[in-house]
Amino acid sequence: xxxxxxxxxxxxxxEHIWGKWAQKYLPATNEDQLKRYPHQINIINKHGQFxxxxxxxxxxxxPLSKTTKVVCNTCNNEWxxxxxxxxxxxxxxxxxxxxxxSNANRSTAIIRWLFQKNCLHERACPxxxxxxxxxxxxxxxxxxxxxxxxxFRERNEPPKGYKFFMGLxxxxxxxxxxxxxxxxxxxxxxxxxxxxxxxxxxxxxGTMQSVITNDEGVIKRLNNMPLKSKTAPIAELxxxxxxxxxxxxWRREEFEDAVLSAIDxxxxxxxxxxxx
Numbered sequence: 026x027x028x029x030x031x032x033x034x035x036x037x038x039x040e041h042i043w044g045k046w047a048q049k050y051l052p053a054t055n056e057d058q059l060k061r062y063p064h065q066i067n068i069i070n071k072h073g074q075f076x077x078x079x080x081x082x083x084x085x086x087x088p089l090s091k092t093t094k095v096v097c098n099t100c101n102n103e104w105x106x107x108x109x110x111x112x113x114x115x116x117x118x119x120x121x122x123x124x125x126x127s128n129a130n131r132s133t134a135i136i137r138w139l140f141q142k143n144c145l146h147e148r149a150c151p152x153x154x155x156x157x158x159x160x161x162x163x164x165x166x167x168x169x170x171x172x173x174x175x176x177f178r179e180r181n182e183p184p185k186g187y188k189f190f191m192g193l194x195x196x197x198x199x200x201x202x203x204x205x206x207x208x209x210x211x212x213x214x215x216x217x218x219x220x221x222x223x224x225x226x227x228x229x230x231g232t233m234q235s236v237i238t239n240d241e242g243v244i245k246r247l248n249n250m251p252l253k254s255k256t257a258p259i260a261e262l263x264x265x266x267x268x269x270x271x272x273x274x275w276r277r278e279e280f281e282d283a284v285l286s287a288i289d290x291x292x293x294x295x296x297x298x299x300x301x
Contacts, residue, residue: 029096031096031177032097034099035099036097039101042088044089044138045109050116050231051200076137088200088201098180108141112134114131115138118131118168119270124193125272132262132296133264136264139228139237140189143224146202149206169222170222183237187234187237188239188247189235189262189263190235190238190257192273194234201229203285205224207222224237225238225240227280229277238284242287246284247259247284257273
């Protein structure tokens with residue numbers, strides 16, 4: 026039986042994956058209502074080989090109307106609603122009214138929303154762990170992420186080590202996500218305080234594109250933009266600090282490639298060449 030990922034309560038309710046308010050700014054077309062939006066996840070078969078599997082969000086209909094039952098009534102309709110309301114205010118200001126300079130409160134609101142969505146997407150991805158490895162290792166990883174989600178709820182801010190980046194997507198816009206995780210090069214499964222999981226969650230909502238990550242390779246790649254220049258296509262968001270987005274659009278596929286190649290390319294080369 027599923028329980029609330031944020032507090033452990035066993036009675037769960039339907040939580041909108043993206044936030045119901047987003048439908049106001051990105052209304053679904055008739056095609057959206059009938060189209061199947063695939064949700065693919067990495068799994069490991071009994072032979073220890075990676076395969077692509079179908080995720081729980083794989084079904085027909087508008088992505089913004091999809092829900093998941095992993096959050097209790099209090100965490101959903103009280104704490105969660107507060108996060109969604111604050112995010113709608115920030116989103117409409119930046120991506121609808123195009124006010125690219127935001128105060129510390131909006132920065133905090135966006136970070137909370139991004140990490141909440143990171144938790145929901147992480148929960149939808151089972152840990153792809155080699156079946157021949159000791160079971161206690163997988164149990165350790167499960168406990169680690171449960172503790173992250175619980176800590177976020179209790180403190181109302183993300184755990185240390187996570188970085189948040191956001192920018193403008195163009196010319197292609199839309200709705201989508203990509204959640205990727207891997208183990209540290211030298212995991213410490215017997216250390217209670219260790220965080221062995223490195224995760225990166227890319228979220229795309231209209232002209233907003235963002236990534237939430239604790240993967241040092243990804244952080245290094247994005248920090249090399251450089252972020253403080255007037256031509257940087259993304260900005261780093263810091264809890265309780267103001268920020269400014271540049272009027273620079275980064276193609277969604279190139280942004281996504283920059284993150285994913287930092288994870289799976291040893292020399293951090295892009296997977297594809299892009300013509301300007």
